[in-house]
Amino acid sequence: MNQLFSLEEMYLLANSFSRSSIFGLPAKSVLLVRDSSNMEFAYQALKNKGILNEQGEVTHAGAYAIRALEEYTRSEKYVQIQQVIFAFPKDTSELVFIVKIGKEEGYQLHRMSKVLVPQLLIKKLDLINREAMEDEELFLLKRQRIEQRQKLDNSLTQENLIDLRIFGVSNTLEHWIIFDVDEMLFTINTQTKEYYRASQYWLMKILFDTLEIPYKKEGVDRLAAR
Template sequence: MTQTDRDTFHVTELYLLAAAFDAEALFGLPDKKIYQLQGEEPWSQAHKRLIQKGIFTEEGKLTKSGAVIIKTLYEYFFSQKYVRINNLMFAFREKQAEEVIILVETYEKTYKLYVMAKPLVLKLLSEKVPLLNREPAEGEKNFLRRELPDEEKAAINELGVTNDIANIELFHPRVKPQIASNPNYYQQWLVLSKDAKLIMIDTTEKHYYHASQYWFMKVLFDALDFPYRQKEGVR
C-alpha cells in the first residue's frame, strides 16, 4: 500500500471513523444509507483497509494516527460553515483559527482529509483556481461590480463548460430553513472570464455581474474567514 493509498479514504471508511462520535452523516459525502443497503461487505472491506492503513491494529484498537484522523473528522463534522470551491470542501474550527480542514474529492470518488494553515490554502487555491492569478484590467480599479445588461446575460448563458470556471458554494447547515433560496443557509457564485471581463453570477439571486478582481478576492476571503490585514507584530 502506497502513502497515497494510506491518505485516501473511501466513503465507508470515513463513516466507520465517524461512528466513534455517533455521526450518521458527514457534510458533502454521499448518504450513508446507500452503503448500508449493500449489507455487511462494504463495511468489512472498509475495516480491513483501515487496518492496512494503520488506523486500527489487527486487534481492532485505534492507533495514535487513527485518533488524529478521528479528531479532525470530528471537527469537520461540527463545523458551523462549509465552503466548497470546485472539488475542495472547507470546514472551520473557529473564526479566528489559523487553520482550516479540507476534504478533497478525487476523480476516483475517494477523499483526502487535510488540516492546512490559511496562507498555504491561498497557495493551494492559486494552483487549483487559475482565475485567482488573473491580472485585473486597468478599469477595474474604479468599481467593485456592475450588473450586466440582459444581452450580456444571454451571451453568458450560451457559453459552454470551461475548465477556468470557479464554483464557490457556502453552506450554513444549522440555519433554517434549509432551502437554496435562503441566502443565510446557502449561496453560490459561479466565476468565469469572458472577453477579458471577470463575470460573477449569484445563482441564488439570479444576478450577473461584471466584477473587479478585488471583489472576487473579497468574496473568497470572506467565505474562508481570511484576514484582510496582518496581525500586529507580523511582517
C-alpha cells in the same frame, strides 16, 4: 492527510464519535444497499493505512484523522469550491477540508492553517492568477443588463470556472459561478439570478472573506464604498 478513504471508511471513522452524517458526502443509508462485505474491507483498509493497529485500536495517525473529521462535522458553516469542502473548527486558525477525488467515491481529509490556504487556491484555481484589467481598480461588481446575459450564458463552459457555494448547517446561503470571457471576469449569483462583471479584487475578497482568511481590507473597502 494524503490517504484516500472510501465512503465506508469515512463512516467508520465517524462512528468512533457517534456521528451518522458527514456534510457533503452521500448519506450513510447508501451503505445499507451495498454489499455488507464492503464494511469488512473498509475496516481492513483502515488497518493497512495505519489508522487502526492489528488489534483494531486507534493509532496516533488514526486519532489525528478522527479528530479532524469530528471537527469537520461540528462546523456551523461550510464552503465548497469545486470538489473541496472547507469546514471551520472553533477556536483555531486552521481549516479542515475534504477533497473528493475522481469520479469514484474517494476522499482526502486535510487540516491546514488559514494563512497557507491561498497557496492551495493559487495551485487549484487558474482564475486567481489572471491579471486584473486596468479599470478593475475602480469597482468590485458591475451589474450586467438583461441583453448581456444571453451572451454570457452562451460563453459559459466548465473550463476555467469557479463554482463557489456557501452553506449553513441546513441550507445554501450563497452560490456564485465565476468565469472569464474575453479576458474580463464575470460572476452569476444563482440565487438572485443577477449577472455581474467582477474585478479581480472582488474575486480575492469573496474567497478570503468566505474562508475567513485575514487580509488588509483598506483598499478593498474603498472600492466597496463606490
